[in-house]
Amino acid sequence: DAGITQSPRHKVTETGTPVTLRCHQTENHRYMYWYRQDPGHGLRLIHYSYGVKDTDKGEVSDGYSVSRSKTEDFLLTLESATSSQTSVYFCAIRPGGNTEAFFGQGTRLTVV
Amino acid sequence: GENVEQHPSTLSVQEGDSAVIKCTYSDSASNYFPWYKQELGKRPQLIIDIRSNVGEKKDQRIAVTLNKTAKHFSLHITETQPEDSAVYFCAASKEGGSYIPTFGRGTSLIVHP
Numbered sequence: 412d413a414g415i416t417q418s419p420r421h422k423v424t425e426t427g428t429p430v431t432l433r434c435h436q437t438e439n440h441r442y443m444y445w446y447r448q449d450p451g452h453g454l455r456l457i458h459y460s461y462g463v464k465d466t467d468k469g470e471v472s473d474g475y476s477v478s479r480s481k482t483e484d485f486l487l488t489l490e491s492a493t494s495s496q497t498s499v500y501f502c503a504i505r506p507g508g509n510t511e512a513f514f515g516q517g518t519r520l521t522v523v
Numbered sequence: 524g525e526n527v528e529q530h531p532s533t534l535s536v537q538e539g540d541s542a543v544i545k546c547t548y549s550d551s552a553s554n555y556f557p558w559y560k561q562e563l564g565k566r567p568q569l570i571i572d573i574r575s576n577v578g579e580k581k582d583q584r585i586a587v588t589l590n591k592t593a594k595h596f597s598l599h600i601t602e603t604q605p606e607d608s609a610v611y612f613c614a615a616s617k618e619g620g621s622y623i624p625t626f627g628r629g630t631s632l633i634v635h636p
Contacts, residue, residue, distance in 0.1 A: 442621055442622060444623070444624075446626075451532075451628065452628060453529075453612060453626045453627055453628035453629045454567070454612065454626040454629075455626075456623060456625070459621055459623060461621040467621070469623070470524070501566065501567070503624075505622060505624075507622075508618075508622065509554060509555035509574070509616055509617070509618060509622055510555075510622075511557060511569045511572065512557070512569075512614075512624050514566040514567050514568070515566065516565075516566055517566055
């Protein structure tokens with residue numbers, strides 16, 4: 412499993428509520444990424460981190476924020492969930508350099 | 524930023540046939556090209572990758588080719604089997620910029636027994 416876990420695995424929430432997804436790694440890898448996966452769109456980058464407290468936006472960052480206060484945890488927050496944020500969210504980690512990215516199991520989020 | 528186009532979006536073949544999935548990229552500085560396989564309900568997992576200093580790489584029934592001049596790379600699967608049915612993603616990344624992998628939209632491969 413490459414030492415990466417996401418929680419929760421499934422969540423149903425109401426429109427307008429805040430939601431936080433967690434990505435936890437045991438590999439001490441520097442780079443962490445949050446993607447969302449939607450039919451016909453593949454994997455789109457939301458935010459990424461290149462170290463503790465070092466984060467930046469991806470192509471679909473509107474409505475999302477992230478935090479990384481420890482190497483092992485990368486949190487994704489939907490500040491006020493909307494139905495358009497219903498998706499499967501994947502966290503990925505990478506040790507550094509141009510190498511393989513390892514994905515978490517994914518979190519299926521439904522906003523009703 | 525990088526843009527990766529992937530074709531076809533769906534590919535249906537008979538067991539034993541070959542399958543080819545093609546990707547193009549826009550940033551000539553990209554130098555690492557992985558391919559991921561995602562089975563239904565599971566996470567994407569690397570099946571093969573290629574770097575820009577190599578034109579072709581093979582691993583049993585899977586091969587990847589890279590044409591840097593044309594900025595395209597392809598995945599070839601020979602003697603397809605039903606267990607090859609999955610969604611395949613190509614990606615591109617480069618040195619620096621947090622090595623962000625940019626993914627194609629995916630190809631759903633269906634292998635009919």
